[in-house]
Amino acid sequence: MPDLLNLLTDIEGVSVGHATDLVLGSGVTAIVFDEPAVASGTVLGGAPGGRDTSLLDPSMTVSAVDAFVLSGGSAFGLDAAGGMQAGLRELGRGFAVGPVKIPIVPQAILMDLLNGGDKDWGLHSPYRDMGYAALKAAAKGAFALGTVGAGTGATTATFKGGLGSASAVSSAGHRVAAVVAVNALGSATIGAGPHFWAAPFEKDDEFGGLGMPDSTDHRMRLKGMSVPATTIGAVVTDAQLTKAEAHRLSLAGHDGLARALLPAHLPLDGDTVFAASTAKHRRDDMASLMELCHLATIVTARAIARGIYEATALPVEGAQKAWRDRYPNGG
Template sequence: MRPGPRNLITDVQGLTVGNATDEKLKSGVTVIVCEEPAVAAVQVLGGAPGTRETDLLDVHNTVQTIDAICLSGGSAFGLDAASGVQAALREQGRGFEVGAFRIPIVPAAILFDLTNGGDKDWGRYPPYRELGHAATFAAAADFAIGTAGAGAGATTATFKGGLGSASTVLENGVSVGALVAVNALGSATVGSSRHFWAAPIEENGEFGGLGLPAALSDDARQIRTKMNAPASGLQNTTIAVIATDAVLTKAEAKRLAVSAHDGFARALWPAHTPLDGDLVFAIATGRSGKAMTLEDFVPLCAAAASTMARAIARGVHAATPSAGDLVPTWQEAIR
């Protein structure tokens, strides 16, 4: 296995990604656009999720494919972003056909970044609908990670969070990619150090190349969360997408989403808490034309977990300083 050429989720054939960021707000929106309708599923393991259209993704429900997925800051206010995405896709003639109408299918999830120091005095209506619309039209194969889009105002217990992405190409040529907005209650790094929990699966120094500490001290065993951090008013939730160009059923996509949550557990400690809304969407574009035997599916699921863990570390590693930040970036901590 190896990273794809961009080491981004867009190494999966059939996907583009767009960001829209409001620096004053310290928040933003990220949209994953499917070039063609794609099979999708979701798995929620956090105790405080905020979502739209996730019931539609259940295996037994009628609509089989989606047009895009929207990740947004703003807590429940950010669910408006999906309306902007839907409007942009409708302008492009996209959507599930019902009689004379086309309805773009846009599942969405949000993270809580309201108390991160940004100016949230937006007046009557929050800006997320317009950010969603702008992010959709910005969708491309290359996009920014770190302090961008849905990760623009993200934080962790120790360092600033961010938008992360990574990819893996399997031996059979199938690609898997991850995209994640890291806003965890816990920490992506070991104790008070700058070593990432995901270090054992790092590829080509993509998040600093430090490896793990030579020994795990008592400090490393201390559980670090925003509840006992200096900026304890910060809130949480890590939201993500795992994608592949393999041909999957809705049920197989669900299992892929379940497996990708193992990447949260490898890269964040603690994860899946009652105060996180941790969620993974899964997308299967089918563009490789390769259906998965059980023998093929196991390494795909393993790659989903490792790719997600790498994306989480990359999101924290790539974050950049902004005015009014309440926690330092990882890059500032190494100076």
């Protein structure tokens, strides 16, 4: 296997692509599977936005997906899945219904309409074309983090949000990784300082190596009391999972979200985590599943901190400052 990049693409058979528009202040991230992947997901925020998320329930018939899409644009961004479906249809991908193939592309969106970008797009939103572009850009190997793709216009209570990713390997050799677009009502950092709530899980100084502060400030910090937010992401493993087991993996991803953001899962958050298995490696025991859930929690928390750490401010007047703007020397 190739060396780990600490990214979602460490999972064999997974490609990631971005469409980024800094003037719009928004973007789309495509997560594409070489072959249909067993998938599920959970929504724990009170104000979610998504497409084809109901089919991810373990009781529903379709068990596998061709891709996931994460997008800005709030409800307008739901057009991105249509663009990705168009690209997948060109490739002959999709769930077969007689002679017809229907690409299965569950989507989650985040609210980034108030970040100062130019949202005067006219009659039709740009997200269908951006979804298509993100699919066409999807590739193996390294991909950008921070103010890119679905993380382009993301914000949090304290610093500019962004897109992060992280990966890990289980004791059985199974790989698990997360990608998250961090657009939280709450904060990924502790108090007014540079330290991250996810610090106990950090690996190789991936978000600054600052550790925990001498004391912690638990006071609630929100970017607003009436503006919807949403942190969205996906956890993927190469271990063989059933749809019900993938559902459990998505819940473990939410555990990581709650460890990296304070507060989380609020009435105006739409926090959504997808999960998928490429089934490249056999797994059939409970112990390995429990370890994968443990690691899903950790990689999701790390990905969230990396999304903030790697972000840069949007090039618009009044844009929220990034962590690196406030701490150019690393905190």
